[in-house]
Amino acid sequence: MTDGTPTVLVVDDESQLADLYAAWLDDKYDVETAYGGPEAVETIDDRVDVALIDRLMPRLSGDDVVRCVREEGYGCRVAIVTAVEPDFGIIEMGFDEYVVKPVERRDITTVVGSLVTRTEYDEKLQEFFSLASKRAALQAEKSRHELEASVAYGELTAEFERLRRDLKRTADEMTGRDLEIEMQRVSAD
Incomplete structure (x- = not known):
């Protein structure tokens, strides 16, 4: 998220479908489209936060695109959006969500x-652990008096506590949202 607006890459060999998904998302996200696996591999980079990838595409399948994304070390989240019902082969795939078509805007x-x-x-969690490591290293080497006298340590501790609260709030929101999504899925079955 370079400017604060997340970037979403929509990958589908059916251009009308890719464009439809992009239209559904472009009011809130920076959206790019790729009309097939080879174009997706050429387009994806570190700017992409989320990739929606069709599984069945000619020349380079969604499975191959996901494998490439993970091998190249891109940190984006990946959702497979496909007409293929999941089988046990998905266990080894490196995606975060599996959505079966047809799908609605919601x-x-x-x-x-x-x-x-x-x-x-994840970004906040990484920053939190970095701050926690710095804080622990200073606490192991400095006296309580030295820590209390340090403005920089006070700022580090304040940021550490702010992130801890943010992470707890986000985790609570995610848990509630993920539970709600799973309940909707179970109810639909």
Whole structure:
């Protein structure tokens, strides 16, 4: 998220479908489209926060695109959006969500929103652990008096506590939202 607006890459060999998903998302996200696997591999980079990838595409399947994304080390969240019912082969795939077509606007916006939240959570979690490590190292080496006298340590501790509260709030929201989504899925079955 370079400017604060998450970037979503929509990948589908059916251009009308890719454009439809993009239209559903473009009011809230920076959206890019790729009309097939090879174009997706050329387009994806570190700017992408979430990728919606069709599984069945000619020349380079969604499975191959996901494998490439993970091998290249891109940290984006990936949702497979496909007409293929899941089988046990999905266990080894590196995606975060699996959505079976046909889908509605609400399905796409909910999945992307959830994956963006997870991305933000991960970024905050990484920063939190970095601050925790710095804080612990200073606490192990400095006296209580030295720590209390340090403005920088006070700022670090304040940021650590702010992130801890943010992470707890985000985790609570995610748990509630993910539970609600799962309940809706179970109710639909």
